[in-house]
Amino acid sequence: MDVAADTYFLTSLVAILVIINPLSTIGIFLSLTKGQKAAEQNRVAFLTSLVAFIILFFFALTGLWLFKIYSITIDSFRIAGGIALLIIGLRMLFPPPEQKSRDVRKDLIYIVPLAIPMTSGPGAISTVVLLAGQVAGLWQEFLLWAAVFAACSINYLVLRFSEKIDRILGQEGLTALIRIMGLIVCAIGVQFITTGLAAVFPKLAGA
Secondary structure, eight states, rough: OHHHHHHHHHHHHHHHHHHOOGGGHHHHHHHHTTOOOHHHHHHHHHHHHHHHHHHHHHHHHHHHHHHHHHTHHHHHHHHHHHHHHHHHHHHHOOOOOOOOOOOOOGTTTTIIIIIIIIISSSHHHHHHHHHHOOOHHHHHHHHHHHHHHHHHHHHHHHHTTHHHHHOOOOOHHHHHHHEEEEHHHHHHHHHHHHHHHHSSHHHHHOO
16 A cells, blocks of 8 residues: 555545544433343444445445536535534534434434434535545545445444443543544534635635
8 A cells, every 4th residue: 555545544534533423422322222231232333333334335436426417516515515514513612502302213223313413424424525536546445435434343343332431431531532523523624615715716725
């Protein structure tokens, strides 16, 4: 693997993992699986990550194709995706007041809300599509798929050991890490916005 490919894989993995942010899912995962046996919790964690992988893999394959159908440029989507990520990052830094959770089917919690929108929400989908737009060749395409798989695998491990992580870090530790990830998400969003604006308005890049 050359340096460029190695950098692309690591950049993609970090970007996807930060947006997925499995630490932020621990609380709702534990609340929704409360009272379940360990085997059932493991099943929910696995299915959540599997569904998220399928969704993100689908958009990694078809995202640019959908752009062509609707005549959307990658730079326009980069700006829109950057704005979405910036908003998500700000919500991670400054979370809104908690709302009462809606009733959900216990047998489908791995789909809604755990896989969608907690794991593979608009931010993660936008990130994968934007990363797909930077692919240069089949090898980098494969590396993007590998990054999606690795991120979803890490998400499974975090949910799999969510009770231990919750006990070790505590609420304050989890909150601090989520805030740090929120700042990183904001930075990624701003970078996407500035890159898209520089491409759409070349004079801005030369200013």
